[in-house]
Amino acid sequence: MTTNTHETEITADPDIPLIRITREFDAPPEKVFRAHTHPEHVVQWLGPRRTEMRIDHYDCRTGGSYRYLHVSDGIEYGFHGCFHEVRPSELIVQTFTFEGEPDGVALEKLNLEDLGDGRTRLTSTSLVDSFEDRDAMMVSGMEEGVREGYERLDELLAG
């Protein structure tokens, strides 16, 4: 376990159907970026602790795509999308669909900001096309999964 656990802020935008997540990490942008792009790293932290992650494919480059499963209590939850743009240590723009709701899709932007002293601020936004869908995401257990995932990421980065 790391000793510094930073707060994960998750907010619903008041004007557009978007969720914004901010979180600091005690690691430089290069390392936080690598933890998001290399499937052998991603599989170690993405999602809540109680789930097992199985990667179908994870080709994190501009024009690439991904699909993975979260397995919890023997039930498989599939997720997939494409990578619109991947700028090293700075930006990942991708789409995201939970396969339990195959007509839903979010546009996600991940920004990494170098805070100096080996620290990084991550800002992630998730945009959908209705406030109803956005609000459903907020109450779906997403928050717990994000917070726990970032705690696991802290541990990976400290390792």
Place this chain on the structure above:
Amino acid sequence: MTTNTHETEITADPDIPLIRITREFDAPPEKVFRAHTHPEHVVQWLGPRRTEMRIDHYDCRTGGSYRYLHVSDGIEYGFHGCFHEVRPSELIVQTFTFEGEPDGVALEKLNLEDLGDGRTRLTSTSLVDSFEDRDAMMVSGMEEGVREGYERLDELLAG
């Protein structure tokens, strides 16, 4: 020229930063779909008449990506994105960036509805993360390009 030119409706959503386009075509969904997915067809109609379209790559399948140029008066305008989902004759979900504004990105959904009698209603939405960017798209000459492109698509479908 076709004799039936349908109206292209382009509206700005009042509640979210989205543009919605609807247009009917005198061709069945399979044929309208093919005109969107096969680069050798796309190049014949996408964009205003005065532009020449050059395709860098156009891999229209779930998880694929594209990049093309519109050339007008010797100036090249680049566009690229990835295909989140492609469902035959029904749906294309993709991202879209105009390379003149490389940090901007839209999430686009194209739906085709079978109206019977060899007719199709196309509904296309384009979602961005600010009303300012959405309104800028509305006044950028986008409307003229879309209308003229669909007139060219009518001609291709009638051919």
